Amino acid sequence: MSEAPQWDIDGIDWPNRTLSRFVEAGALRWHVQRGGRGPTILLVHGTGSAVHSWRGLIPLLLDRFDVIAIDLPGHGFTQAPPEALVREQLSPCGMARLVSALLGQLDAKPVLAMGNSAGAMVLVRMAIDQGFTPKTIIGLNAALLPFDGIAGAIFLPLARLFASTSVTASLLAWRASDRAAVEHLIRGTGTIPDALGVTLYQRLLRRTGHVGATLSMMANWEFDSIERDLRKLAVPLVLMVGMKDMAVPPAQAQRVCAMVPHAQVVELSGLGHLAQEEAPERVAQEIIRVAIAAHVLPGGLQNDPVAA
Numbered sequence: 219m220s221e222a223p224q225w226d227i228d229g230i231d232w233p234n235r236t237l238s239r240f241v242e243a244g245a246l247r248w249h250v251q252r253g254g255r256g257p258t259i260l261l262v263h264g265t266g267s268a269v270h271s272w273r274g275l276i277p278l279l280l281d282r283f284d285v286i287a288i289d290l291p292g293h294g295f296t297q298a299p300p301e302a303l304v305r306e307q308l309s310p311c312g313m314a315r316l317v318s319a320l321l322g323q324l325d326a327k328p329v330l331a332m333g334n335s336a337g338a339m340v341l342v343r344m345a346i347d348q349g350f351t352p353k354t355i356i357g358l359n360a361a362l363l364p365f366d367g368i369a370g371a372i373f374l375p376l377a378r379l380f381a382s383t384s385v386t387a388s389l390l391a392w393r394a395s396d397r398a399a400v401e402h403l404i405r406g407t408g409t410i411p412d413a414l415g416v417t418l419y420q421r422l423l424r425r426t427g428h429v430g431a432t433l434s435m436m437a438n439w440e441f442d443s444i445e446r447d448l449r450k451l452a453v454p455l456v457l458m459v460g461m462k463d464m465a466v467p468p469a470q471a472q473r474v475c476a477m478v479p480h481a482q483v484v485e486l487s488g489l490g491h492l493a494q495e496e497a498p499e500r501v502a503q504e505i506i507r508v509a510i511a512a513h514v515l516p517g518g519l520q521n522d523p524v525a526a
Contacts, residue, residue: 221425221426221427222292222295222297222298222425222427222428223294223295223421223422223425223427223428225249225295228295228421228422228425229295232269232270232418233269233270233273233414233418234251234253234269234273234276234277234287236253237251237252237253237276237285237287238250238251239251239252240295241320241323241324242323243316243319243320243322243323243324244315244316244319244320245299246291246296246297246298246299246316247296247297248288248289248296248297248320249268249269249288249289249294249295249296250286250287250288250289250320250324251269251276251285251286251287251288252284252285252286252287252324253276253280253284253285254279254280254281254282254283254284254285255280255281255282255283255284256281256282256283256284256515257283257284257329257330257509257514257515258283258284258285258286258326258327258328258329258330259279259283259284259285259286259328259329259330259331259332259505259509260286260287260288260321260326260328260330260331260332260341260352261275261276261285261286261287261288261331261332261333261337262288262290262317262331262332262333262334262337262338262340262341263287263288263289263290263293263333263334263335263337264333264334264335264336264337264361265335265336265361265432265435265436266293266422266423266428266432267293267294267334267335267419267422267492268289268293268294268295268418268422268428269287269288269289269294270294270415270418271334271492271494271495272287272494273414273418273495274494274495274498274499275494275498275501275502278498278499278502279502279505282506282509282515283330283509284326286321286324286326286328288317288320290313290317290337290340290431290435291307291308291313291316291431292304292308292427292428292430292431292432292434292435293422293428293431293432293435294422294428298427298430298431299316304434304438305434305438308431308434308435308438309438309439309440310336310339310340310343310438310439310440310444311343311347311440311443312438313340313343313435314340314343314344314347314348314350315347315348317340317344318344318348318350328352329352329353329512329514330352330353330354330356330505330508330509330512330514331344331350331352331354331355331356332355332356332357332358332505333355333356333357333358333360334358334359334360334492334494335358335359335360335361335465335466335491336361336435336439338355338356338357338358338360338361338362339360339361339362339439339444341355341357342355342357342360342362342444342448342451342455343444345451345452345453346447346450346451350453351453352453353453353454353512353513353514354453354454354455354456354508354509354511354512354514355453355454355455355456356455356456356457356458356505356508357455357456357457357458357474358458358460358493358494358501359458359459359460359463359465359466359491359492359493360457360466360470360471360474361465361466362444362445362448362470362474363444363445363470363473363474364442364445394420394423394424394429395420395424397416397417397420400416400419400420400423401416403419404416404419404492406464406465407463407464407465407490407491407492408460408462408463408464408465408490408491409489409490409491409492409493409495409496410490410496411492411495412495415492415495445477448474448477448478449477449478449479451478451479452479452480453480454480454481454512455474455478455480455481455482456481456482456484456508457471457474457475457481457482457483457484458484458486458493458501458504459471459483459484459485459486460486460489460490460491460493460496461485461486461487461488461489462488462489462490463489463490463491463493464490464491465490465491466491468485471483484504486500486501486504
């Protein structure tokens with residue numbers, strides 16, 4: 219059996235741990251961080267990550283929002299689906315159903331939702347398939363379109379091959395014992411990591427359960443259907459783009475805007491794929507701007523400490 223990250227060991231000093239709780243929903247045990255006051259914002263991480271990716275951002279939002287950050291199924295400290303259901307439940311449509319069930323259990327109706335990378339895909343599928351109607355979805359370096367060229371031709375076949383064997387997960391988890399290798403992996407996304415970020419990713423990636431869920435999520439990605447369905451998205455979409463992102467080409471955001479009504483691009487110069495980890499204050503400022511434009515928060519940033 220794949221070994222999942224252990225809360226009493228790997229999570230003993232997890233960022234924002236006082237906000238953590240475990241919730242049963244959709245036949246899974248979820249790790250959720252929740253705190254703050256005000257309108258609800260949902261934060262959904264990308265493939266291979268967990269709530270720690272929002273570690274610097276969450277404290278900046280607590281005075282303005284009821285913040286909900288979740289670990290996706292099989293990621294971080296959330297339970298993975300049974301092996302027989304992995305293909306179905308670790309697809310974007312499957313995760314959209316599961317996250318919707320979790321929100322129902324939490325009795326939460328987010329008015330804003332932000333997804334990083336693949337997390338944005340989950341939110342878009344929730345809006346298209348599950349009747350999820352926040353006032354705005356924010357995609358932070360959103361992975362919403364197929365990869366171009368050779369990368370697109372080999373990405374899914376390789377992901378499916380790797381996900382088909384537990385040996386691959388074990389080898390990758392073993393490789394994560396090398397801190398330099400983990401740092402190199404993060405830098406490969408265009409992100410400049412801090413020491414704590416490397417430590418936390420290393421803890422997760424050395425666990426075969428987390429690695430296996432990451433590979434399965436990649437293997438069951440549904441790029442073709444989302445590209446077809448994007449035109450159905452009725453919820454306004456703001457695409458925040460780190461211009462140094464090396465994982466999702468920044469140019470993809472303009473292509474998405476051409477497909478989606480009520481979409482706009484916000485460029486984040488100098489930042490990579492994990493912009494929320496590199497510059498949480500800057501991302502918080504942009505979230506507040508979106509919230510004001512959507513009439514979620516009252517206007518006026520001049521006295522806002524995040525904006526200063």
